[in-house]
Amino acid sequence: MQKQLLLGDEAIAQAGIDAGMSGIFAYPGTPSTEITEYVRGSKEAKQKGIVASWAANEKTAAEAALGMSYAGKRSITAMKHVGLNVAADVFLNASITGANGGILFVVADDPSMHSSQNEQDSRVYGKFAMIPILEPTNQQEAYDMVHEGFDLSERHKVPVMIRITTRLAHSRAGVVRKESRDQNQFKLPENLRQFVLLPAIARKQYQSLLDNQPLFQKESEESPWNSYRPGEDKSIGIIACGLAHNYLMENYPDRKVPYPVVKVSQYPLPYKNIEKLYNECYRILVLEEGYPVVEEMLKGFMNVGKEINGRLDGTLPRAGELNPNIVGKALGFNQYEIPEVPDLVAKRPPSLCKGCSHIDSFIGLNEAIAEYGKGRVFSDIGCYTLSALPPYESINTCVDMGASITMAKGAADAGMKPAVAVIGDSTFTHSGITGLLDAVNENTNITVIILDNATTGMTGGQPSAAFGRIEDICRGVGVDEAHIRVIKPLRKNHEENTRIMKEELAYEGVSVIIPRRECIQTLNKRMRQKFKDKK
């Protein structure tokens, strides 16, 4: 079959379509967004009747995927690493319920924080849940692992994690597809109590997860993606996990590494290969993208035994993404001369688009709140977070999805006046509604500004879950009708908008301001499409 050029994300999506997946459920988040986008855009997926949904958040998405597994069908839920925090409850409990139809948690980590607030390593979660983890080194493996991941999940009735990182998610390479497999038939779990985690049943289920550990271990030992390659020079034994294996090989243009190498792409860690490496080599070098997960396991708390090098002892940097140069240095290669960036090159941080509605909202807010002084605006995650930077410098927090409203509430309870939350429409439906309810129930004095640009902007314009219903939700939650103010953020409305903001900042109680104007990017896209259709 001919090779197809696919992003790592797209390879996973195409594999899902080919491997009999019946549905994919996700909330957009860089670098995982393109997985679900691809399935949604695929004619093949449509023909096969595959469900491809943007859910309200990662938790609702993962639960829908688990429901599909309950019904005996194959499902994927895809998310960025911090999305797994949101879905952690279902993730950890799904390892206890186990699966019926195959279920994959595809999690995309973002080492170096290209588009994220931290660089947490999802392998830690996988280990926490005690489920198998697959970590592809390239786009082809990513494709193949979806097929095998579903089989593995159904063989042991357990959810399986596929862990990728930004570099693979957003890198393109040739992928050869496998033959297409039919979707599973609808089939209830054999044991209708399998998914009932009442303590008495949960204990049994948990015991069976524990009993399955040796089986997962055996799978890893025999996995075609884990390997031991001999090497003449036993001064170092190298363990290279996932993408780090590529950076290792890059340093040997003839692809001949003089040291023994254990490649790891499936967890739990393959014991036999590593034991052999440990016994025959003088010291061990661990190369892994993300946290020093494997390194810590090998070292143990007491760190007795042979020398283990990696991120913990400074052989590799403790934080950030790996690359061929960093790995080359750890291998002791002489560093050749690298040209420097001329001093005159200025930073070019991302910024709000020209014509973006948020600009008008923040100019208005800055003026309205000036009389109270700086430091009173809690914000959230989206394009509008860029307003923390000059020239606006409007917001003071960005922590996790939905935290603007709840942090404003806590600060208001601490006596801050006014306490303002700024949140986007999609982030509001993701995790803001419950916080608003908390504030309403105690009539906390906060002003919530819901920037409604009718889309999930930062990730490229996915639909917003409560399109056209933001006021209804606020009313339903119990916000006083008189203090739900919709404004149109345009320069010509600046004075009126600022006046309305001032009124609501002064109001003692929960008020909601909704600046509403379509995202300039989705508007442009829509206009281009309209123009095309006319032609």
Next chain:
Amino acid sequence: MKNDIILAGVGGQGILSIAAIIGYAAVESNLYLKQAEVHGMSQRGGDVQSHLRLSSDEIASDLIPQGKADMIISVEPMEALRYLPYLGPEGWLITNTEPFVNIPDYPDEEAIMQEIKKLKRNVTLDAGKIAGELGNKKSANVVILGAASPFIDIPFALLEDAIRKLFGRKGEEVVAINLDALRAGREVAKSEINS
């Protein structure tokens, strides 16, 4: 055969279109390819780059090692300099001279050009102007690709085919403008190499 290429620019300037054209031609040439892109936050007017690797042998890393790139192709002059650490000692720098100014502290244009001209191997051209004269300023990125084409080990005809394929949906006129843009860029590069 191995071409390691850094593509540079500002979010929205069309470096991924350049990558797509080269990528399509590379697949037609039966070459291995890896292409790391930037998606997400930086696309909002920030600096973006793409690592594009072509080889007759299998490629290990998605990222090009520093000091090893065969060329930097940039649609913006200051962005060309940002990735100098990647450029190999014999590497070429091919860049647009038209600045994209969306920051308050954008450096002096003359000073940028001086830095670029310090490099042993460089090709500079005002791609926007050339594209404008040919009929559509938007094809500036393809002019730049044309200027880089003498250094890419893919037959020129395959790059032309890739443009026909990738722009075909947009109509004959768009294909013709982009083919002209590609050829015009190539001519500039050829005359610069020979001078």
